[in-house]
Amino acid sequence: MEKIAGILVALGLAACSGIAFAEVEGDAESGAVTAGVCSACHQADGSGKNVPGGESWPRLAGLGAAYIAKQLHDYQSGARSNASMMPFANMLNDQQIADVAAYYASLPATQGDGGEDSDEAVLKRGQQLAERGDWSEYIVSCKSCHGPGNRGAGDVFPGIAGQHAGYIEAQLQAWKAGIRKNDTQDLMGSIARRISDDDIQAVAAWLAGQSPEAN
Structure with missing residues (x-):
């Protein structure tokens, strides 16, 4: 299982690294x-x-x-x-x-809302998905692409730690339903389709409560 996990993560990161962005210079x-x-x-x-x-x-x-x-x-x-x-x-x-x-x-990153009323079991499940994933369901951890602490990685992967729970949940549901699909190679869609509605709520709640900036 560990070997399979390593292969899937490697493939996921390889797909991610192929996403091209034009340079942005702004004032x-x-x-x-x-x-x-x-x-x-x-x-x-x-x-x-x-x-x-x-x-x-x-x-x-x-x-x-x-x-x-x-x-x-x-x-x-x-x-x-x-x-x-x-x-x-x-x-x-x-x-x-x-x-x-x-x-x-x-601007300095601000703290997200939306996970304050979640119970301990929900938050624990959300933490598992965000930090370790669930290989029994072939779900890659969020941090595999969104970086250490889920605070973003390069120009491609936004920081999702401290993002509002309602927004995270809505975007995962949109990818799951095929409504949002502006990610190269359907990376987010393929992950979202494996996540149950309860797990989407759990990971959104846990991420909302995390610091968007390194301590």
């Missing part, structure tokens, strides 16, 4: 002005908002600039779909996208 000061249109949902400090039972808005503060820029370009192209985000993304030109991405990347 954070200019981005602060443009980001005014984003603050109604993502808040002035980029902390986003967890909305139980509703649409949660992700924390953008502290995420990688290249990752943010790619998501905005994906909304423009239709590779990623969201009725609220697409009109705002289409308002921005390439330079404004680069500037907004640089601005949010320059």
